[in-house]
Amino acid sequence: MPAPRDAATEASAALAEVVASERLRIVATLIRHTGDWDLAEDSFHDAVTRALTTWPERGIPDNPGAWLTTVARNAATDAIRRVTTERRATERHARELEPPEEEAPTMQIDDDRLRLIFTCCHPALAMESRVALTLRTVLGLTVAETAGVFLVSEQTMQKRLVRARAKIRAAGIPYRVPPLRLLPERTAGVLAVLYLLFSEGYSSGSGDDIVRPALADEAIRLTRLVAQLMPQQPEVLALLALQLFQHSRTPARLDAEGELVLLAEQDRTLWDAAAIAEAVRVLAEAETALREVGAAPGPYLLQAQIAAEHATAPTAEATRFDRIASLYARLSKISPSPVIDLNRAIAVALSDGPDAGIALLDTLDLDAPLAEYHLLHATRADLWRRRGEDAEALPHYRRALALAPTAAERRFLQRRIDEIEERAARA
């Protein structure tokens, strides 16, 4: 017989493991059965609390996931019964007695986790609500953690989540994987949320922390799950590859002092080789899947191909910038964006020289939408600096500095300005 303390330790380890692997499935199933998001979360929490006291005493059940599911479902049923005996039959009650009719599964996709993901990412919800719901309900972050991602108070986040769930119920947003005719568009919507989550972790838009690797990890975990639940979808695979390529550079992106290191100056031996190898494999799968359906490459595939060029180049100088420039040109055609045009101009400058980059920048209608975008000014500054024209570069650096949103970027730009001023003082 193990000592009681060991039993408790063992039980909580087993519980942590099953919560990590089964939480999403159980909560998603409870939402389908009860139609009540808060009740589903609360019942799951009840089941976990009960496991903490029961398991050390009676031992870990043979199937911990099934145990949690049953206990959580009973807790939900009890709660519904309490409500219905107090008040008249509610919609919740009706749903419990008659589970919603199952729609014919579209493709082989019929999974409660996917239902939950598609519902959280429904386009009738505001983008920030979609991201918040996904963090809270799909990834299981606490309200405080979710609030932290958005840099808002816990109270504000709680209100936002309550409103989003209320709209799902009141507006009749269906809890389902969309039918085939809506699937491509809705899948694109889910991927947009996943990409936003990842970007927020990879390069947070504001604040002092330029990278939040834990959030990027979570986004990758979720994209991996979607790729597994919706196999052979080129854009899903491409997004996973893109995230893996970008994430592989995390160890090299900040120096010992926490300062930003540019891609060209990063120590490539620090890049995560296993992540790159996996990304290359996943990208190849995406390309094969695309050939099989005979479709044109989507935006994530092109971005993953660009990321692959960077990640697999032996040195910064050996990067095939001509190919990157042409991939950006194709990307710009299918999803026009001034940021893509800007990146294309950078690739052209690196492939054909700064003059070609400056010339392209001048032909693009970048200034109106991008006037307040620090990277436009930083790029102009950098191209002049590469031509050795410090005087031309300096005002663009100053403008970029004034607009840069993160402290790390501001420090980087200030260093460039200091270097130019030192050179001017010596000359």
Place this chain on the structure above:
Amino acid sequence: MEYLLLIINDPEAPTYIPEEDNIEEWSADIERRGIARTGNRLRPPSDATTVTVRDGATILTDGPFAETKEWVAGFDLIDVENLDEALEIAAAHPMARFGRVEVRPIWPFEG
């Protein structure tokens, strides 16, 4: 679930092209599918009268309650499975292209 489609006139929307107006086809489709409850056009806001009662006195105002460039030009009440279906029907309405359609779920009194 019932939804009210508010058909919105928007002066900044693309110019109305009579040949592309498929309203009859649209109405016939929702009738055939048995989801149409009721619907009609509305006279413009210049024909509206707003009624307000304060301290027992009835105040009548010529025109709509709020002066906006966009105004409700018609409505359709439909009964469908869920929001996705309502949104698809709204998107097929010609005024989604020449104006806007606001989809509002009906909030029934529980009884």
